[in-house]
Amino acid sequence: MHVPDGFINAPVSAVAGVVAAGAVAVSLKGARRELDEKTAPLAGLVAAFIFAVQMLNFPVAAGTSGHLLGGALAAILVGPYTGILCVSVVLLMQGILFADGGLTALGVNILDMGIVTTVVAYALFRGLVGLLPRTRRSMTAAAFVAALVSVPAAACAFTLMYWIGGTTDIPIGKVFTAMVGVHVLIGIGEAAITALTVGAVIAVRPDLVHGARGLTAPLKLRIDGELVDAPARESAAPAPAPAARSNRGLWATGLVTALVLAGFVSYYASADPDGLEKVATDQGIDKKTEEHASKDSPLADYGVKDISDARISGGLAGVIGVGATLVVGSGAFYVVTRRRRTKDEPAGGNTRTGEKV
Incomplete structure (x- = not known):
């Protein structure tokens, strides 16, 4: 659903840009509360993963394809504020490096694909998990429904x-x-990808899933015929080390998956136009489409310039895109967590004792 330059006029594009910039600024502040040293690397990985999966267009109807938008997935995994930042980083990389989504329409795309999808999906997800049993299955189902609704919501916002x-x-x-008709179909694919990914992460590290925090019911013991909360187990001093190793393992697995998807599986993606492109062609919305400012980029159209082999060219472009998105996203989230730590430190005090120095 990447909107190119020329679909929306300059005044509305400018207003959308201002709204998007304001939302990103608010999200930078909100992300400080969502991220810490443990989850910040996951946020960078989520951005890279969304970039990779967006390369995998899947067929939804005759002559039409769709791809992941990613707002629901990002919001559930790392939080709504951080989710907006994740999708914004992906859209920025796609626009600058790959000539995908207009640069003057960047605000439109962030507002549509980043903000609308994230806000709608996370609000619906939180509402559903508040009503459903606190289980992995119910959270996965809630993720499915939230992602499904978020895509036609974005279609409505574009309209x-x-x-x-x-x-x-x-x-x-x-x-x-x-x-709305075509994006309901695309939403089914979005929902399946989101539910599978959220369910997989919850299965191995539910503590790293923002949407699952505080949702695990306490362990119950039956004593004298009555159910009581089990006492909290005291953790030994060396406990953080296994957690750190587990984080690195999850991060490495996610990165390898993103690289394989972008570098190899993307070659087999559907070549049909996506939902917006198909509607634009059928309805005549694309009559005033403008050339992309980055059309001469060496990575334009997800291929490496001067490499004739389509498989190698597309795969290498995908790997470069995953790497660039990971670096930019991780760098941004590292700065966010650094600012949080700086803000939390006592002013003019020693961080160990709190004494003036």
Whole structure:
């Protein structure tokens, strides 16, 4: 659903850019509460994983494909504020390096694919897990429903922006029907990917899933016929070491998965236009599409310039994209956690004793 330059006029694109910039600024502040040294590396990995999976277009109807948007997945795994930042980093990398999504439309894309999907999905997810039993299965089901709804919600948001600032004169009812219809189908794929990923992470490290925090019911013991909470088990001093190793293992597994998806599996992705491209062509929305400012990038259209072999060119571009997204995302989240630590330290005091120095 990457909106190119020329679909939405300059005033609406500018307003969307201001709203998106404000949301990113708020998210930077909110992410300080969501991230710590344990979860910050996971956030960078989530951004890289979303980039990789977005390369895997899957068929949804005759001549139409779809791909992951990622807002629901990011929000559930690392939190809504950090989720907005994750998707924003992905969109920035795609726009600058791969000429995917217009640069003047970057604010439109962040607002549509990053903010709307994240907010809608996380609000629905939290509402559902508050009603359902506190189990891995119920949280996975809630992730499925939240992701499913988030995609047509983004389609509605695009339709609204097009209604206000579209550059072609197309009946808005036709645009709405076409956009929502195809993106409901795409939402099913989004929901499946999100549920599978969230369920897999919850199975091995539920403590690292932001949406699962505080949802695990306490262990019960039956004593004299009554159920009582089991006493908390005291942890030994060396306990943090296994957790650290487990974090590294999960991070490494996720990175290898992202590299394989982007570097190898992406070659087999559907070549059909995605939902927005198909609707734009069928309805005439694309009549005033402008050339991308990064069309001459060596990685434009997800291929490495001057490499003729499509498999090698696309795979190498995918690996470069995963690496670039991981570096930029991890760097941003490292800065966020550093600012949190600096803010938490006593002003002018020793961090060990709190005494003035």
